[in-house]
């Protein structure tokens with residue numbers, strides 16, 4: 559009997575337990591009620607009385623050993639199983655999970671491009687308030703109080719004051735207010751562009767909106783002439799639009815420039831042949847411009863006898879429409895991802 563116990567003791571210590579299957583074999587052989595140890599306990603009855611106590615102790619030792627080993631290994635195997643589950647094998651052939659980081663808004667793309675073009679020829683970027691006084695939006699730009707030119711730019715008034723019309727507060731109708739603020743603050747040479755949001759009292763439709771964006775430009779220095787205005791805008795059009803785009807200056811009127819011109823380019827959609835976008839004329843207007851009126855320069859405390867300059871203002875929505883064929887202004891603010899996703903990667 560004792561020899562048998564010794565033999566089993568060895569066997570238990572050397573039993574290979576690496577897998578759940580081996581653990582189960584171990585359990586059946588040594589732990590279960592049909593196992594060898596239970597069998598030996600049953601044989602204890604036939605051991606002579608004198609030896610029974612020693613043999614019983616040996617048997618108990620064997621039973622404990624088997625139980626201990628069983629517990630240690632079932633814990634180990636459990637651990638192996640959970641770590642295997644939390645780190646599944648990597649399949650390098652699976653397609654990647656797309657990294658959806660969103661896209662730049664088309665108006666941001668175009669604004670950035672405009673800034674880049676002008677920065678390269680020495681313009682810096684300036685900013686001004688969207689809630690503005692009547693003086694900066696109209697008065698200083700030579701719009702007299704009851705002048706009809708104001709009718710074209712009806713807007714939202716934020717505050718009527720008792721100090722006279724020029725201190726009424728309104729949402730600016732154009733970025734030209736920043737021209738005035740710059741000329742008041744800085745000595746020439748001034749060479750800046752001023753992108754920003756503007757507002758008008760318009761019914762929202764495919765062609766009009768109560769909020770849109772402009773980029774203003776101004777260059778004030780000694781001996782700045784109309785030729786400089788033309789060269790600058792020719793350069794801009796060449797950089798911004800398709801090669802071969804035609805440009806024309808059409809005489810116009812703005813209260814704050816003299817002479818004034820509107821700038822048209824050949825239609826980017828039909829190439830100048832005539833379509834809905836260009837109203838079958840082959841040309842689309844992209845900007846207003848002109849030589850800054852000496853009175854406006856004087857309004858800002860700069861001597862118009864010494865300094866001259868040009869200014870221009872263009873609509874970012876219009877340029878985006880021509881570049882990306884966006885024919886409904888409302889698309890820019892509706893946040894429809896089917897529209898926005900088309901600008902992915904640009």
Ligand code: DAH
Pocket residue numbers: 731732733734774775812815845846847848849868869870871872
């Ligand atoms: N502010 C004008 C508008 O919104 C555009 C404009 C015309 C700006 C001529 C200028 C300019 O700077 O010189 O219609």
